[in-house]
Amino acid sequence: MGCVTLPRPHRHDLLIALAGFAVGVLLWSYGLYTTGDRVFDQRWAALVPLAAMAGAEALRRAAPRTALAVGTAALVGDQLTDGNLATVLMFTDIVYAAVVYGTPAQARRIPYTTALVTVATTVAFLVWWQNAIALLVGVITGMVSFLPAVTGSVVRNHREAAEAARLRAAQTALLAEMDRAQAVVAERARMARELHDMVANHLSAIAIHSTAALSLDDPGTTRQALTVIRENSVAGLAEMRRLIGLLRDSGAETEPAATASLAGLDALVAQARTNGAASGLRFALDDARRDGPGLPAPVELAAYRIVQEALTNALKHAAPGEVRVALARADGVLRVTVTSPYGERPGPRAPGSGAGLVGMRERVALLGGSLEAGPAAGDGDGDGNGAGRVWRVRAELPVDVSEEERA
Numbered sequence: 001m002g003c004v005t006l007p008r009p010h011r012h013d014l015l016i017a018l019a020g021f022a023v024g025v026l027l028w029s030y031g032l033y034t035t036g037d038r039v040f041d042q043r044w045a046a047l048v049p050l051a052a053m054a055g056a057e058a059l060r061r062a063a064p065r066t067a068l069a070v071g072t073a074a075l076v077g078d079q080l081t082d083g084n085l086a087t088v089l090m091f092t093d094i095v096y097a098a099v100v101y102g103t104p105a106q107a108r109r110i111p112y113t114t115a116l117v118t119v120a121t122t123v124a125f126l127v128w129w130q131n132a133i134a135l136l137v138g139v140i141t142g143m144v145s146f147l148p149a150v151t152g153s154v155v156r157n158h159r160e161a162a163e164a165a166r167l168r169a170a171q172t173a174l175l176a177e178m179d180r181a182q183a184v185v186a187e188r189a190r191m192a193r194e195l196h197d198m199v200a201n202h203l204s205a206i207a208i209h210s211t212a213a214l215s216l217d218d219p220g221t222t223r224q225a226l227t228v229i230r231e232n233s234v235a236g237l238a239e240m241r242r243l244i245g246l247l248r249d250s251g252a253e254t255e256p257a258a259t260a261s262l263a264g265l266d267a268l269v270a271q272a273r274t275n276g277a278a279s280g281l282r283f284a285l286d287d288a289r290r291d292g293p294g295l296p297a298p299v300e301l302a303a304y305r306i307v308q309e310a311l312t313n314a315l316k317h318a319a320p321g322e323v324r325v326a327l328a329r330a331d332g333v334l335r336v337t338v339t340s341p342y343g344e345r346p347g348p349r350a351p352g353s354g355a356g357l358v359g360m361r362e363r364v365a366l367l368g369g370s371l372e373a374g375p376a377a378g379d380g381d382g383d384g385n386g387a388g389r390v391w392r393v394r395a396e397l398p399v400d401v402s403e404e405e406r407a
Helices: 011-029 043-058 064-078 085-101 104-129 133-215 219-248 262-279 297-317 355-366 401-406
Strands: 281-287 321-330 333-341 370-377 389-398
Touching: 011 043, 011 085, 043 064, 043 085, 064 085, 064 104, 085 104, 085 133, 104 133, 133 219, 219 262, 262 281, 262 297, 262 321, 281 297, 297 321, 297 333, 297 355, 297 389, 355 370, 355 389
Parallel strands: 281 321
Antiparallel strands: 321 333, 333 389, 370 389
């Protein structure tokens, strides 16, 4: 058989019950009563409802429904004795606690029930006594039952509103923290793309020419390779310093900063031509949108970085031949195409990590465009290399019409 678990009174409720019982005994000992008419003539009879009310008071928080039922019975019994003010006061607290700590349904019903009891008591005594004193009885009944219930309802509503506000604040803080974490991740990804795109080109050239200098025992070739290595080292350090300066400068958002754009493609292709000469690579630029209207800055930056990464990959992996960069704009789309000879490459090669293609796809996805990268059929490179096969990188970047007009 399962054992019945009795509710455990709260220690504060026990103190309230003991204090109320002690005050009631003190009033009883001095003969201070609340009613003159009584059914039970014994003086000690007033202590019975007092003790029952004190017991109900101890359960005001642990079992509010039970406490209200016992307290109501004790209050009725108190009216049959000499009466005790402490018994009445403890009943008002039990009604208040039943609304505050009871179930939501109970908290809604008690104010209406006590209001009906108050009205019914007033009407009943008016019919019985046919005297205005009945109105005083109704007022006292309302003060003992209805007023505590309404007070408890107001307190409960305030507590629920405060709890709801606290939960909303916690949810808002959680969402803000999630947004902050996502912003940090996105910013780290953006910094990684920028760092890779700015430095990978220079480091690839350094790796290729240093390998050539080590593998060829020719003073002229070695000197030329060291010259290219120095130029790319200086350029790479300058790019690194610029990026670090932007990160350290707290007021960078209020100051203009140099941003890569398609206006620098000529210099970018010229640099690639210098770095790839030793590998038999030739570079050509076909910019069909040179005289067209300006592009939004995010589109220009993405296109520039895509070309930069494609040229870096060509320096690392392309077979000897021509690397062609083509740009065109039509139907609100900027098309960027970079083709390079695809095949076996003699001489030194720089290792790749695959991060460049990932960065290009991320940039294109942020603008809602599309990217294709892989081997494709071509017209050959004129040297018989690759048997007409090329590695093609093709990106389509949508251009917002309103932004294009503003540019």
